[in-house]
Structure formats: C-alpha cells, structure tokens
Amino acid sequence: MSHQMPQGPNCLDLWREKNDQLVRQAKVAQDSSLSLRRQQLAQDALEGLRELLHSLQGLPAAVPALPLELTVTCNFIILKTSVAQGFTEDQAQAIQRGLERVLETQEQLGPRLERGLGELWDSVLHVSSLLPELLPALHCLAGLQAALWLSTDHLRYLALLLQSLNGSQSGSSEDLLLHLKTWSPPAEESDAPLILQDAQGLRDVLLTAFPYRQGLQELIIGNLPKALSSLHEVASGLCPRPVLVQVYTALGTCLRKMGNPQRALVYLLEALKGGSALGPPLLEASRLYQQLGDTAAELESLELLVEVKNCQALSVTQSSEAPQLLIEVELLLPQSDPASPLHCGTQSQAKHLLASRCLQTGRAEDAAEHYLDLLALLLDGSEPRFSPPPSPPGPCMPEVFLEAAAALIQAGRAQDALTVCEELLSRTSSLLPKMSQLWKDARKGTKDLPHCPLWVSATHLLQGQAWVQLGSQKEAVSEFSWCLELLFRATPKDKEQGAPSNCEQGCKSDVTLQQLRAAALISRGLEWVARGQDTKALQDFLLSVQMCPGNRDASIHLLQTLRRLDRRDEATAFWWRLEAQTKLPQKDATWSLPLYLETCLSWIRPSDHETCLEEFRTSVLEPRDL
Amino acid sequence: PLGGLASGKPRVLCHEAEAFLSTGSELVYVYDLEGGLLTAAYRFPGQVWHLELLAPRRALYVLCAGKGIYCLSLDHLSRSTSQDDGDSEDGELPSSVVPVGPDACVLPDASLCAFTVLDGTLVTLAQGPTQWKIQLFERPCPGEDPQPGGQIGEVELSTYTPPAGVPGKPADPCFLPVLCCVSPPASRVPHGHLWGSGSFTLKEALFGLLFGADATLLESPVILCGLPDGQLCSVVLKALVTSRSAPGDPKALVKILHHLEEPVIFIGALRTEPQAEEAAEEMPPGEDVHSDCLVALGHYGRTLAIKASWDKAGNLVPELREYCLPGPVLCAACGGGGRVYHSTPSDLCMVDLARGSTPSDPTQPEEGPGGLPPLLCPASLSACSVVTLSVSSRAPEGDTELLALSAKGRLMTFSLDLNSEVPGLSAVSRADTGQKIKELLSGIGNVSERVSFLKKAVDQRNKALTSLNEAMNVSCALLSSREGPRPISCTTTAAWSRLQMQDVLTATCLLENRSAFHLGQGWTLCVQVLTSCSALDLDSAGAATTYTIPVDQLGPGGQREVTLPLGPGENGSFDLPVTVSCTLFYSLREVVGRALAPSDSFEEPFLDEEPPDVLPEQEGICLPLSRHTVDLLQSLRFPGLAPPCTQAPPLRGPADPVDTFLEARREPGSHPSGPASLRAAYLPPSVACIKVSAELLRAALEDSRLPLCCATLRWLLAENAAADVVRARALSSVQGVAPDGADVHLIVREVAVTDLCLAGPIQVVEIQVESSSLADVCRAHHAVIGRMQTMVTQQAAQGSSPPDLRVQYLRQIHANHEALLREVQALRDRLCVEDEASSCATAQRLLQVYKQLRNPSLVLL
Numbered sequence A: 001m002s003h004q005m006p007q008g009p010n011c012l013d014l015w016r017e018k019n020d021q022l023v024r025q026a027k028v029a030q031d032s033s034l035s036l037r038r039q040q041l042a043q044d045a046l047e048g049l050r051e052l053l054h055s056l057q058g059l060p061a062a063v064p065a066l067p068l069e070l071t072v073t074c075n076f077i078i079l080k081t082s083v084a085q086g087f088t089e090d091q092a093q094a095i096q097r098g099l100e101r102v103l104e105t106q107e108q109l110g111p112r113l114e115r116g117l118g119e120l121w122d123s124v125l126h127v128s129s130l131l132p133e134l135l136p137a138l139h140c141l142a143g144l145q146a147a148l149w150l151s152t153d154h155l156r157y158l159a160l161l162l163q164s165l166n167g168s169q170s171g172s173s174e175d176l177l178l179h180l181k182t183w184s185p186p187a188e189e190s191d192a193p194l195i196l197q198d199a200q201g202l203r204d205v206l207l208t209a210f211p212y213r214q215g216l217q218e219l220i221i222g223n224l225p226k227a228l229s230s231l232h233e234v235a236s237g238l239c240p241r242p243v244l245v246q247v248y249t250a251l252g253t254c255l256r257k258m259g260n261p262q263r264a265l266v267y268l269l270e271a272l273k274g275g276s277a278l279g280p281p282l283l284e285a286s287r288l289y290q291q292l293g294d295t296a297a298e299l300e301s302l303e304l305l306v307e308v309k310n311c312q313a314l315s316v317t318q319s320s321e322a323p324q325l326l327i328e329v330e331l332l333l334p335q336s337d338p339a340s341p342l343h344c345g346t347q348s349q350a351k352h353l354l355a356s357r358c359l360q361t362g363r364a365e366d367a368a369e370h371y372l373d374l375l376a377l378l379l380d381g382s383e384p385r386f387s388p389p390p391s392p393p394g395p396c397m398p399e400v401f402l403e404a405a406a407a408l409i410q411a412g413r414a415q416d417a418l419t420v421c422e423e424l425l426s427r428t429s430s431l432l433p434k435m436s437q438l439w440k441d442a443r444k445g446t447k448d449l450p451h452c453p454l455w456v457s458a459t460h461l462l463q464g465q466a467w468v469q470l471g472s473q474k475e476a477v478s479e480f481s482w483c484l485e486l487l488f489r490a491t492p493k494d495k496e497q498g499a500p501s502n503c504e505q506g507c508k509s510d511v512t513l514q515q516l517r518a519a520a521l522i523s524r525g526l527e528w529v530a531r532g533q534d535t536k537a538l539q540d541f542l543l544s545v546q547m548c549p550g551n552r553d554a555s556i557h558l559l560q561t562l563r564r565l566d567r568r569d570e571a572t573a574f575w576w577r578l579e580a581q582t583k584l585p586q587k588d589a590t591w592s593l594p595l596y597l598e599t600c601l602s603w604i605r606p607s608d609h610e611t612c613l614e615e616f617r618t619s620v621l622e623p624r625d626l
Numbered sequence B: 001p002l003g004g005l006a007s008g009k010p011r012v013l014c015h016e017a018e019a020f021l022s023t024g025s026e027l028v029y030v031y032d033l034e035g036g037l038l039t040a041a042y043r044f045p046g047q048v049w050h051l052e053l054l055a056p057r058r059a060l061y062v063l064c065a066g067k068g069i070y071c072l073s074l075d076h077l078s079r080s081t082s083q084d085d086g087d088s089e090d091g092e093l094p095s096s097v098v099p100v101g102p103d104a105c106v107l108p109d110a111s112l113c114a115f116t117v118l119d120g121t122l123v124t125l126a127q128g129p130t131q132w133k134i135q136l137f138e139r140p141c142p143g144e145d146p147q148p149g150g151q152i153g154e155v156e157l158s159t160y161t162p163p164a165g166v167p168g169k170p171a172d173p174c175f176l177p178v179l180c181c182v183s184p185p186a187s188r189v190p191h192g193h194l195w196g197s198g199s200f201t202l203k204e205a206l207f208g209l210l211f212g213a214d215a216t217l218l219e220s221p222v223i224l225c226g227l228p229d230g231q232l233c234s235v236v237l238k239a240l241v242t243s244r245s246a247p248g249d250p251k252a253l254v255k256i257l258h259h260l261e262e263p264v265i266f267i268g269a270l271r272t273e274p275q276a277e278e279a280a281e282e283m284p285p286g287e288d289v290h291s292d293c294l295v296a297l298g299h300y301g302r303t304l305a306i307k308a309s310w311d312k313a314g315n316l317v318p319e320l321r322e323y324c325l326p327g328p329v330l331c332a333a334c335g336g337g338g339r340v341y342h343s344t345p346s347d348l349c350m351v352d353l354a355r356g357s358t359p360s361d362p363t364q365p366e367e368g369p370g371g372l373p374p375l376l377c378p379a380s381l382s383a384c385s386v387v388t389l390s391v392s393s394r395a396p397e398g399d400t401e402l403l404a405l406s407a408k409g410r411l412m413t414f415s416l417d418l419n420s421e422v423p424g425l426s427a428v429s430r431a432d433t434g435q436k437i438k439e440l441l442s443g444i445g446n447v448s449e450r451v452s453f454l455k456k457a458v459d460q461r462n463k464a465l466t467s468l469n470e471a472m473n474v475s476c477a478l479l480s481s482r483e484g485p486r487p488i489s490c491t492t493t494a495a496w497s498r499l500q501m502q503d504v505l506t507a508t509c510l511l512e513n514r515s516a517f518h519l520g521q522g523w524t525l526c527v528q529v530l531t532s533c534s535a536l537d538l539d540s541a542g543a544a545t546t547y548t549i550p551v552d553q554l555g556p557g558g559q560r561e562v563t564l565p566l567g568p569g570e571n572g573s574f575d576l577p578v579t580v581s582c583t584l585f586y587s588l589r590e591v592v593g594r595a596l597a598p599s600d601s602f603e604e605p606f607l608d609e610e611p612p613d614v615l616p617e618q619e620g621i622c623l624p625l626s627r628h629t630v631d632l633l634q635s636l637r638f639p640g641l642a643p644p645c646t647q648a649p650p651l652r653g654p655a656d657p658v659d660t661f662l663e664a665r666r667e668p669g670s671h672p673s674g675p676a677s678l679r680a681a682y683l684p685p686s687v688a689c690i691k692v693s694a695e696l697l698r699a700a701l702e703d704s705r706l707p708l709c710c711a712t713l714r715w716l717l718a719e720n721a722a723a724d725v726v727r728a729r730a731l732s733s734v735q736g737v738a739p740d741g742a743d744v745h746l747i748v749r750e751v752a753v754t755d756l757c758l759a760g761p762i763q764v765v766e767i768q769v770e771s772s773s774l775a776d777v778c779r780a781h782h783a784v785i786g787r788m789q790t791m792v793t794q795q796a797a798q799g800s801s802p803p804d805l806r807v808q809y810l811r812q813i814h815a816n817h818e819a820l821l822r823e824v825q826a827l828r829d830r831l832c833v834e835d836e837a838s839s840c841a842t843a844q845r846l847l848q849v850y851k852q853l854r855n856p857s858l859v860l861l
Helices: A009-031 A035-057 A063-084 A089-105 A118-127 A132-151 A157-165 A176-182 A199-221 A224-236 A241-257 A261-273 A279-292 A295-316 A347-360 A364-379 A395-409 A413-427 A433-443 A453-471 A473-489 A510-531 A532-546 A554-563 A569-583 A595-602 A609-625 B074-078 B204-218 B277-282 B430-480 B588-596 B657-665 B675-682 B694-701 B708-715 B724-728 B774-798 B807-833 B836-854
Strands: B010-015 B018-022 B027-032 B037-043 B047-052 B059-064 B068-073 B097-100 B106-108 B112-117 B123-125 B131-138 B151-159 B178-183 B200-202 B222-226 B229-236 B253-258 B263-270 B293-298 B301-311 B318-324 B331-334 B339-345 B348-352 B386-391 B400-407 B411-417 B489-498 B503-511 B525-532 B544-550 B558-568 B578-587 B620-630 B686-693 B735-739 B743-753 B762-771
Touching: A009 A035, A009 A063, A035 A063, A035 A089, A035 B097, A035 B106, A063 A089, A063 A364, A089 A132, A089 B047, A089 B112, A089 B229, A089 B348, A089 B836, A157 A176, A199 A224, A199 A241, A224 B339, A241 A261, A241 A279, A241 B525, A261 A279, A261 B112, A279 A295, A279 A347, A279 A609, A279 B204, A295 A347, A295 B277, A295 B301, A347 A364, A347 A395, A347 A595, A347 B657, A364 B204, A453 A473, A453 A595, A453 B263, A510 A532, A510 A595, A510 B544, A510 B620, A532 A554, A532 B411, A554 A569, A554 A609, A569 A609, A595 B178, A595 B525, B010 B331, B010 B386, B010 B400, B018 B074, B027 B807, B037 B558, B047 B112, B047 B544, B059 B112, B059 B400, B068 B112, B068 B544, B106 B123, B106 B204, B131 B222, B178 B263, B204 B229, B204 B301, B204 B318, B204 B348, B222 B263, B222 B318, B222 B339, B229 B263, B253 B301, B301 B774, B318 B503, B331 B386, B331 B489, B339 B743, B430 B489, B430 B578, B430 B588, B430 B620, B489 B588, B489 B620, B503 B525, B503 B578, B503 B620, B544 B558, B558 B578, B558 B686, B578 B588, B588 B708, B686 B694, B694 B708, B694 B836, B708 B743, B708 B774, B743 B774, B762 B774, B807 B836
Parallel strands: B037 B097, B178 B200
Antiparallel strands: B010 B018, B018 B027, B027 B037, B047 B059, B059 B068, B068 B106, B112 B123, B123 B131, B131 B151, B178 B222, B222 B229, B229 B253, B263 B293, B293 B301, B301 B318, B331 B339, B339 B348, B386 B400, B400 B411, B489 B503, B503 B558, B525 B544, B525 B578, B578 B620, B686 B762, B735 B743, B743 B762
C-alpha cells in the first residue's frame, strides 16, 4: 500500500526545523535566569508546539511524517506537564491522539470505537514492529504514558505497557521495577528531530520515581518494612542530589518509626550534608531526639529549622531553584500530605513548634521569647507572605495567644501576659456578646444567656493567674469569677457558636470544659485560702471535686482545707473515697488538653502532693488505731 | 462614542477624573470624565477580561484572555507618544492606539480567569483541569523589575465540570468567576489606599462572623470568590501562604459561605446603617466606609445579603437573606446608602437594602443593627442594557455618581441624589447652565437608546402577532375545506433528469398558494420521501427521508417548486414505489420564541439561551397537504420509441464503470455476461396478467375515439412524463425500461372470456406485464393493480351493476387461489428452515406458484 506524502518534503523539513527551533527556545528558557522571561519563553514555545501539532495533525496520517509528529507530541506533553506542574486530562488525550494517528496509517483504526488507552497501546506496539522508524518516538511517548499512569496510580496498566514494550509475553511477573529495569529504549538517531527529554531520560526518572513513590505511600500508611525496602532501592540507584536528600529523610523517618534511632540518625546526618532543603531533615531530627529524650539536641534542631525557614522566607523572592522544563521525579510523587516526612510546614509553624516544645520541657524563658516572636510574626500585618498562622492540626489562633500568655506567666512575666490577654480580647471584642447586655442579664438572672467561646473564659483564667503572680488578690478573684460565670454558661453541646473557627470544635470538647472549670475553681479557692477565707475556699474545692471527680489536685486541696477547718469526719470520709478511687484503674488518661491548660493546671497542683497524702493517711489512721 | 461591543466581558472603572473602560475587545480606553474626552486607547494582545486599578501605585492591571496579566503604569500613560496604529477598525478610534507588548506582561498564564490586586500581592484564580485554583503572588510591578513575584501560596477550590471544548483548547467560559478582597477595618494597612479597586472593608462584627476568629485575630484580608456554579467561598489570605512543596489543604483553608445555585456575577458590600455619630467622628473624612452588609448577586437575579446581628441573648448571629431580583442580571454595583444597582437587558434598577434598618421600636435604640428588609422593591433608573457599572468616587457627599456602559457602547454617568427630600429646583447659576444642558443632552441620548430598545421589542412582538394571525387563517382555510380544490396545494410529479452524468429520477413538488393569505416567516414545507421496503429484506421498514424547505414569503397566487431526488440510492438501486408526502409546518418557537426572549439584541453568549419555558410542549402547527406515490409505471422510460435523432445512447440505467469495463474486456464471440443478460438468455421472462371487463374500463376512461386498448395504455401511463411518445402513437403495447435497466413489456389486448358469465362471453381487456426481471414485474403489477383499485372504487361509487356471474366457477377459482396461497405460506416457512440444497427446489416451486397467482382467471367487472 502506497502512502502519498500530502506535502512536498520541504514542508516536512520546515516543520521539523520549527520543532527544533521550539525545543531550542525551551532550552533557552530553561537557562534563562529571569523567571518572568523564562515563563514567557516557555509559554510561547508551548503555544508554538501546539500550533505545530495542529498543522501536522491536520493532514492524513502518513508514515514518513509520523516520527516528527510523535516527537512534537512528546515535546508538547513534556513542556505542558512541566509548565503546569502536573499531568492533566489534556496530556492523556494528546497521547491517545498520537496513537490513533499511528493506527490510521495502517488503516487499523476501524470504526471509531471507544477504545481504552491500554488496548490502543497494544495495537500500536503490534503495528510498530512493522515500522521500525517509529520506534524511538513511540518509546518516548510510552515513557510519558508510563509517567502519567504512575502519577495517577494506574499501576496495572503500567505493568502491561512495560511488558509489551519489553516484548515479554509472560504476564506472570508483576514486578514493575524489574520491567522498568529491563526496558531499553532504542537509541535516538543522530538526525532525528530534537526532543526535550528522550526515552532513556524518562526511563531514568521513572526508575527513581516509581520506588520512591511506593516507599512514600507505604510509609504514610504505615507499612514500614515495605517502605524501607522501596526507599533503599531508590537510595541505591542513581538519583539527583535534592531527591537523595528527600529519600534519606524518608529513610530516617521510616527507621525511627521502626525503632532504629541510631540508623535513622545516620541517614538524617547524610541528608543534612546534602545541603539543600534542610527543613524536613531538621524536623525529623527533632522528632528523633524527642524520642531519644535528648531535649537539648531536639530544641537545637528546632532552632535550626526556624532559622532555615526564616532564610527561606527572605529568599522567596529570588525563587532559587526553578523547576526544570522536563519531566522530573518531583512531578510524579504523591500529593503532599501533612503525614509525609517531606512536609515541614511554614515558618510560623516551625516557630510554634519550637515555642511549645520549650514550654513543655520547662524552658519557660525561652518559650516566652519564642512565643513573643511568633506573635510579632503573625500580627505584623503588612507583609502577608511572612505570616501564615499555624494551620490545623495545630492550635487555632486564640490558643496560640493563650499559650503565649501561659509561657509568660511561667517565665514570671505576669505583666506581659496580661498585655497579651488584653490584646486577644480587644482584637476579638467584636465577636463577643455585648458585655453590657451580659451584665444586665446577669443581674436580671435571665435564663437566655449569651454564649462565649471557651477561649474567652480561658483568657480570664490566665489573667487571674497573672494577677495572682502580681500579688493582686482582688483582681485575681474577680477574673476567676468572671471566668466561672462564662464557663457555667457554656454547654458543650452548643454548636451554634457565634464565631466558628476551624478548630473550635476541638476547643469545645467536654473534657476541656470540665478541666477548665476545675482549674478556675481551684484557682479561686487557692486565693480564698491565701486570704484566709477557708469556708469560701472549701466551697470552691467541693464544687471542683463534684465537677471533676477524678481530679486528684482538687481532692487534695479539699482534704487539706477540711483538715485546716478541723472537719475531721468529713475529711476521713472523703479520704476513704479517694483511696477507693485510686485503686480503680485510671481511665481517660490519654486525652490531651490544650497546652495552656496543662501549664495552668501545673501551677495549681499541690506542691507536696504525695507527702501530704502520706501525712494524712497516718493522721487519719491514728485515731482508728486508738 | 464607541463602536458596538464585542462579545466579551466589559468593565469600567473610574478613579478621580479618569475612567478606564474595556468593552470586551482587545482595547482599553482611558477617558477624561471632566472633559468627556478619550485620552488614550491601548490594544492588548487578547480579549480583555478584567481591569483593576491600584490607585496609590498608579498602576492598571489588565487580564487578557488566554495570555495573562499585564500591568500599565499610569504615569507612563500620560506621556504616551501617539503612535499611529494604522488599522483602526472601529471607525471612531482616536489616532493613537498604543499597542501593549509582551514587556508589560507581569504574569503569563493562559489559564487565568480572574484576579484581584492588593498592595503587596496579586491574587489570581486559574482554571485547572478539574479544579479552580487560587494562587497568591508577590505583586509584580510594571517596568521596575522584570522579575515576576514569586508564588507565595496556592489552594485548590471545589471541583467543577470543565466545559466541553476542543481538547487542548478550553472553550471560552460563559461566566467568569468573581474575585474580591475583603479586609477587616482594624487592619493596620491604610486600606482604601493600598488596595486595588476590587476590595472593600467590612465591619468587625460581620468580618469575624463570616471568616472566624483566626482571620480577625490576624487582621488578615480575606479573598472572596464567586464561582460560575454558584459557590461563594472565602480564603483567609494570611493562611494561604504555603510552600511550593506543600499546597494548602483546601479543607482547612477554603470555607464555603453560601451556594447561590446560579452563576455569581457580583460580590460587593455596602453600609446599611446610618453612620453612628461617634463613629463618624472617629473616621477621618475620605476614609473608606466600613460596610456592614455583604451582597452577592447571581445571574438570574438571586441575591444574597448577609449582615451581622445580635440575637436576644446578645449572641452574634449572621442574618442571611435571599432575594429574587428580576434577571438576567448583566452587572451590578454597590453604592452609598445601602443601595445596590443592577442592570438587566431592559432596565437599570436600584434596590435599597437600608430601608429595613430603621429601628421599628424606638424604645430600644441600643438594640443594635436593624435587620435586612424582608422584600426588595427595585426602582427603575430608566436605562436599559447597561453592561457594566461602576460607582464613581468623585461624587460629592450624599450623592452617588454611576458610570455605566451601555450595550451599544455609550458611556454614561448617572448622578443620583440620595436625599430625595431635597427640593428639586434650586437656583442655577450661570456656570451650571452649561453643565445642565450637557446633562439634558445626555439624558436625551439615554432615553433615545432606551426607546429604541423598547421599540425593537414591541416591533418584534407585533411581527410575531401578525405572523401568528396569518398562521391561524392559513390553518383554518386548509382544515375547513374538505371539498373541492384546497386553497393551498402541493402536487407531485416524477420525471427523469440527468444530473452529473447520471440519470436521476426526481420528484417535483409544486406548492401553490391559491388562498388569500400569505405564507411568511415561520412556515416550512416538509417533504417526506418514504421508500417501500425492499422485497428481499422483509423485516426492514422502508427508509424515510424528510426534506424541510423554508417557505420564504409565498404570497397569494404564488408558486414554489421543489425538486427532490428519488433515486438511484447509494447502491444504485430503486426502491419503488416511493411515497412522497408534503406537509406544511409552522414553527412557533421560531416566531414566538424570538419575540418572547427579551435579550436577542445582545450578542453576548450567555444571553443566547433558550427562551423561558412559556411555550407549550408542541413546537408548531403541522398541516398535511398531499400524498403521492411514485411507482414503476411513472418511472418507465421508452428509449425504443423516441425519435432516433434525439435518442440518447442506450439507456441501461446508470452506467456502471465496472460493467463498461467488463463489457470492453469481453472477448468477442463469447456469451453475453452480466446477470441481466444471463437471465435474459436462460430464463423465460416473468409474466403477470390482469383482466378487466371492457365495459368497466370504457365507462371509466370515457374516451371512445381511440381503441380501448390504446386508451387503457395511455391511462396507465398517464402520470409518466416520458410517455408522450406513447400518447403520440396509438399503441397497444409498449416496451419500456425500468429504472434499474430491465426491459418491461406492457401488452394490452381485448379478449373474450366465455366461461365466467351466464349471459355469454364478456369482453375483457387483458393487461400483461412481461419482464426479464422478476422484481420489475412485481412492481409493475403492483402499480397496475393500484390504478385498477382506484378506478373500481370510483366506478362502484357511480353504481354500475355487474352482469350475472357463474358463481360456481368463481368459487372454484377462489378455492384454487386459496390453495395456492396456503402453499405459498408453507413454502415460505420451509424456506426458512431448510438447508441450501433443498431450499433451491423450494424456491423454484415458490416461483411457480407465484407465477400462477399472478395470472388469475378472474376478471375485474
């Protein structure tokens, strides 16, 4: 069967020249240091390739023109994918169109049935054995198809495609990696039209991307041994330096989770030597040190992380490493996931992590400083790019304020804490129920009471604590009373809160509410004790015990107060109850309270907890012995 | 003063005394509002979709469809050299159209659909393959630095169904999404100065209520986005900052505020409360008003208003109300004093959202913000088809000045006095007079535009009514005249003609209007050609082809002729007989639908929609005119009879090149090949025969001058256009050529039948059909019998009485026939189940039986 070239050979040459010129333009764009120019050049080249493809496909498919047409298709797909940073439906259609054109020359397309891409590939590869001149371009297109299927997790299709490419008939082997390794694309001829990335290059990318992707996915779902072997596979192969850094980090995460901290550390150090993208390995290192209990090292890594993030934020304008205009390993990785070891959050998230870890590990001064830095970062409104808030799963913004206040109190800077609390209240005043209304209602005793978000009550609690530290009992008591007033109105079931925030659901949990109430009652009770008004204190402690029957702190305060008031019988009775309780298994010990509340609870914990109980035991048991 | 509008997304913006205008084409115009002059025009490389002005930086940002965002510095603008563009297509363009080159492009991205600009950042909305994507860039500046801002953040919005376009070239979206930026009042950035024209400030309470405590605490601006699918979603800007490796989590970042269920075309904010005293003092004059009500408008008029209010207990609750305004809304704007202006193709309306806010109970003045009005009453501003609106910033206190661009391209300003109590007349100073006259003139222009629009609509409706009336008359005339010639008729004749080297049988339908009415727009002649099913393929129904021909103005006495091909079909075969039925159709949709759709004067794509469903299910009126059957007798040709001089080369039907080739290759002396000749050589011709009583025929034909046989033949071929030769000679037998090329022989002779009638022999005309092609015999037989049937029915109506018959004999014939029919049935059944060898014998037998059946001894009396 004879195919008539629709245009003279010079036309084909012209198109080919155009293709080569566009590829060169894309390469110039790649090397261009100015990113705007680069983007424009790339977009122009893409538009040129699209037009060229249009003119090529406007004619009936013919074998002599097909290698050029397929090459242009490949160039178009490569450029489009790298400009759009991902595969889209467009690219799949371009591949399909290319395959159909190949079949058209063989008149095997038949009626335009809806054929799957897989079947198309089958028929095309079958046909291509008759047309060896098409093979280089077809292999390149196959490489792109493989990349596309990898990025969409169509691994079964991918395996079948590779099998047919390798010519192996046995459908038994499911080992994709093996197929990839045995795939040897034919070498490009020297006079072939230029291509942005040849089949060999695509194969190398796939060889890295496939096990890496597998490893990350397994790691995220927790299938650690599989993840480890996949990641080892990547690390042992040839892969670009930045990818290697990521792989080492992932290996570190994997080994840490498998309980091999020392080996994990080795990989992390290796990753840090890589020099680029220091964030993830540093974050991972901090987790590792936390697991090892090495607080100093942990905090040091976090500090370094914060520093790295600062530098990155400053250099965001320079957008250091522009992505290559090629299919790269990064394009084929799964969507970024917070659970991924490569996720290290934003600058402020790093800062918050550092600050909260400092607070948790008892370095109150550092914590206070870091919290103040963080707040300054977040609230300095002029430059939005430097100040993203910690996004969930972290605490919401009001909680960050509360944590800062708690850290300041802990560090003995009560006055600063008060300022932070006032700032929080003033900034959100518009969201709060009208206070005048509140007072009026309170006086009237109306049933219909307004609701406040929990963090408002918590702010008053912390303000009270700050006043306690400043020695101003009157203010402290009034703040605690305010706090309790608000808390007893809040019912956790109330979903229709005024200001919904993405994390208020979390703040509103029953346990938090109970603990807050207990904390406020105990705090006020302690103030009564300090003023010598033991009866009032007793009332508060009693209430707090009723509120939170499992709260040992409340119970001990109650016991001590009863003893001070010399109400021995009641004290004994209560002690017995307490004893019985302690024998019961501790339940609900796993809940995690907000950090500010934990900190606050630590302040009102009776200092000599055990000795006090011991003392009491002897004193209670003595009279019985008599 | 501009040319017509291109179908696009016109925008108008104004800043101080300048107005920036895009009509949806590639051009952006700059007007000096005070002088009423066009100061500059810029030509962009693509359709302009959106304009935004960053006033403090004196920069104009322009989104070009499929190209990206361009930035022009207004300072350059003033000293732009007048470059002659040469090809000013829009007639009235100023001589200086400055082309904007790629140097001004600050963000090349073909998929951008909308953007808004803030001082430090540029927020864009791009159309991804399956999702909308909000991206945040550092604001690029014109000229200073060719570096584009780095991308700071990105988040994907909800999925959408991509418009079905050519792969690789997404179709132009009908509706563009709307983006705007909302900032909290406390923001330390002096907003109103550093924000672009697409942003506004909300009061704290509403802001916090809508966007949450985090956004309030951070004092972060919020991006509001209205999508064409009706979603209204918000993204806290400060939370959007993400790294490239980790795009934001949409669930955490994007909050859907509402779903309007129709394309969102406008988002705005306004102040419904009268400014409180103390607040007014606090606010420096010229500062942005903090709006307390967020408004979103959908294309079909659904309007959402959200306010913050406090419930009885003092809780902050959102007050959310949906209204329905007359749509389709072309554009909208928010003005001072709680007014929303929106434009439909027929009017520019104003609604007042503040009206409900007057405290109903004066005893509770500190109740807080009043509610939204339960109903909105649009007040007309008497201007139609305004396609884009903008509230001017230079209006004096208390007034609103609207800048509007009409569909015809007129730029108008409306000055609205908000305090309607102000006495209408005041002393007009001399300086004002000129201004007054100007206003009056512009008012006249305004009114004339509206009048022309309304007039057009009325004309259209009148035309539709006239047309409907005519249609009624025509229908009545056609349906009521059962007897006599119909006022509108359609006659069909068949003839051979030569087209493109091929003989084609054509049917000519002649539509004649003998009524007093006019067939005008909306009428269509539908001709349905229904072929009989092929004898070989019993299961298939005949194929029907319908031709529709618009009857474009057919006055009384007018005629229209339509010629349609009947055959040969694709495979060269003729499926005779063919039934041609003609019908008149009146399309209600075409005539009435156009008049009911109010918006057909706009060429904008989104207005070319189906008219609302006011039309009944039935789309038109259908009036059958005639039905005509073209059979073999009408399509016979008589090459043998034609005069030799005019005779064309032997017509053997359409000449098949392969046959010609084979013929040429045939060796001399060999037998003629080809199925027809073979059949002619070896098979006796098939014969069918019909006998009719001569008396009956004579009575029917009423032509005694000719011998009966000749008259009969003439009668049979009466409708054949080629039969003039037959008519010319008094023939009693004729040899014709069937459409498929086989010879057909018609022989008419008088015979006497003796044994049928008691009274003696009766004279009978015998019509014999002979052909080598069995199919043609059948067709001819069928055609003759058809004619006989009509004749007999007519004669029977006239009441002629048959002579006495020998009943016994008739019975016998009848019995014979029944036996034969039964045999046919049996044979056909056998044919279905038998194998090839025996089926051949069965087929033979079947043929014989058919032959006997076709030669009955019965006579039509």
